[in-house]
Amino acid sequence: MWQPLPRHPAARRFAFGLLFPLFPLLVAGCSSQSAPGGAAPVTPVTPITPISGALCKPADPVASPLRRLTRVEYNNTVRDLLGVDLSPADRFPADEVAGGFANNAAVLTVSPLLAERYMEAAELLSAEAVKTLPVLLPCQPGSTAASEEACARQFAQRFGRRAFRRPVAEPEVERLMRAYTAGRADAPFAGGIELMIRTALQSPSFLYRFEFGGAARPGEKLVPLSQHELAARLSYFLWGSMPDDRLAAAADGGQLATTEQLAAQARLMLADRRARPAVAEFYRQWLGLGALDGVVKDAAAYPAFTEELRAAMRAETPAFVEHLLWTGDRRLATLFTAPFGFGSAPLAGLYGVTAPGGAATAMLPLPAAQRSGVLTQAGVLTVHALPDQSSPVARGKFVRERMLCQEPPPPPPDLNVTPPEVDPTKPTRERFAAHTASAACSVCHQLMDPIGFGFEGYDGIGRFRTSDGGKPVDDSGWVAQSRDIDGNFRGARELGDKLAASAEVRDCVATQWFRYAFGRFDGAGDDCSLAPLREAFAASGGDLQELLVSLTQTQSFLYRPALAPGEVAP
């Protein structure tokens, strides 16, 4: 059962467990395939530190860089703010990516090009918004200059409050009123409002999520966030958008003051439809599905890979996530093992089942021996493959990086890493065998290929197969250098069972959500948040919704680091 954490998690003390011992480089499972006496020992991967025991050691808090709205967040926010559905951020330059996520604050800046796009988007949106002016206005402008100005001032306060996600200060109202005056000078009242909206949409207080927090007590390293900052954290975390009126009112009323209140809010928000696409966006990025839009397949090798099929693959994962988290059992284990998918005829055909017809994302019961949750979804298998064949390397690396949070090093110089040419008389596995047969290659490839071999039952677009290169598929694989799932397995189905049972994978999923939620990498100073988060996730039996509630209970959610003395400009 998930348990609420104490009000002040910082007060809890945790200690690190012993550092995870480095595993022997070559494990029994593959040593027979590795050339003897080869490469010098290296540390290929750094597993995430398991934090055992109930104590963590407080370290200096990790910096929490200023977060700029992502393209997804911008589109959602202007939709909720103005009631117009124009998605202008689709024309913004791509958000920079770090660690697999396109929301890492450290790398999101405002280039001249983006500033220009902000200006154009603000002009487009404000013009669209004032077409339904009465809906926006909290008052009747009347017919005199004075009554108009009074109404404009009310609007500045109300709209500024929503656009900046906090009450506006008097100088901010004055600046918005200067925009009104400029716009009203040579146009009707709506022209003044339009310019005010334009200004607000280009203000840093709209484009970034400032977290000033309360006053830091001398000597304290952490500053509690304000009520409105917590509301914005909740809404961007769970909805990918601004707080709605109810949440904003809760912040106004100081109703986000305890971890219990935050948990209750989080549960309410997760029950709202807006949570579904926002949560699915994490899974899309985590599973590497951003690459699906641009993935290229060799038409001769995969004539079935049509635009229709690509669209069906794109739609499946969000539908699956939505089902699992809101209709299904919400378990992490099910994420890796569920024998069902979602799609219409083209995807059903790929899975070898009959589409029930109707919705484009109808539930598809799949052959249980062949399919295992997200691991075997066609989109996931398609992006982790080569244009004309599968890729044990890419698929093994995917599991190693995204599910185990381990980073295999890049290939060393002067190696032939050209994927072997497709040979109709040789199975993929045989053609990739050089990686594990050469000592220089196997040092790293034993981390990836043996896991990837377990996916050999699926071709480059995720279709199940029993023969490859004229021979029966050998989908036996093994896992090495893991905390708790080392050993042999056969096929993605058994790999799914391993991942579902692994504490290391469970901790990694919590870590990935942590990075996504906070838009930054975790550091030592986060241990007093990560430890209880992982413990709560474990205690809940891997409940994927409760994991999100638990995230709102962490020290990292409630506080930001205090600025160093003298760091703030005078």
Next chain:
Amino acid sequence: MSGLSSVFNRRRFLRGGLAATAVIPLLDAERAFAQAAAPRRLVIFYTPNGTIGSEWRPRGTETAFTLGRILKPLEPFRAKLLPLGGVNMALADAGFGSHHTRGVGGLLTGRPILSGTFQSAGPPTAGWAAGISIDQHIARTLNPPTAFKTLELGVQVIDAEVRGRLSYLGASQPLPPLESPYDAFDRVFAGVSPAGPAPAPAGPMDRLRAQRRTVLELVREDLAAVRARVGASDRLKLDAHLTSVQDIERRLVPPTPSGGTMGGAACALPAAGARMDVRAPANMPAIGKLQMDIAATALACDLSRVVTLQWTHAESNQSFPHLGITGAHHTMSHAGDTDAAAQENLTKINVWYAEQLAYLLGKLDAVREGDRTLLDNTVVLWCNEVGKGNNHAHRDLPFLLAGSCGGHFRTGRFVDYQAGGGAGHPHNNLLVSLAQAMGTRDTTFGDPAHCTGPLPGLT
């Protein structure tokens, strides 16, 4: 006009890109520069993943050389070329991230990259580049009176981290290239009509321009207010934002009485066919051509004097279906020297890039400026973040200059700093040479430990 121009319809003139209210005196360079000294221009032409040295490197002596397979498409411009041998980038040999991230981050900045959190390129993991890039430095120093101090154009760059960025305003301030030629056209040529003055009535344009100035002034005040309350690293971010806003403001000037006209054919707006998917690999040749057309026109019309054209990104796994190459470029570039099939494909890719460069050079050389051509008044640098894909060497990088930059460089020569056993020169020196060619007084650039002055023997 059809194609690209038709995308840019009248409605967008009235609610247009920045250029719609930033109408600047457009020059018909062909006519204007016949009388006055033409400005000098810089074009950076970047392609990734190294080359095949044996096919790239000219054979022979400084003045009597033959071009290998890769440079062969540039043969028509031979007298205007200056291929270089023995220019090294030792600053990228060690440090954060991969050889590719260090190479691309150091290429135009002349500094080792910062540490950071790009885990895809480690360990130890890479951050952004550590300083201003040479293109931005030149533009900032010379402050040319053009609508765009610099233009960054990309072709299927896609990657949005350190591997995909060439130009920097400063440390950790990368400039994303415009990857859509349709957006680029809109941004660069809005407000420009081939038929004469800006087509939108002056009144609405003046009004929009005034509104933009008002709004941006308020935005600057907002930025200053929040800046005072944040820590040092966030302040850097807001400063970069402020610079971006000021860049827009600077362009919001009313048209001068003599401005807003385009006359000569050289300054004619480019055209293209129907809008296509800018990210589909099969469209790469067409998208690249459009971006080169826009770059050439922007230079010919003196809309900008510093242009970067970036093809894909460092470590790019681009496929080249138009060359019959479905394999992934970076993966292929790791192939050993004995992998003949891979070497042949890599050569083909680089030959194709040389053909693209030849197309661009041809466009520039077709524009007359007095007794010279636009190409003569330009220096184009073809560069790559590594020398050789399979060992990631940062030695003897495939740098090639084209165009003399107004007579500054003595072209038609193969200058090999390794000839006769020479040790070669750091590539920072090449960056200094580019800055001097453009007219700055720089004697050093980037990390001083990697710079000893301009490259010798080029002028």
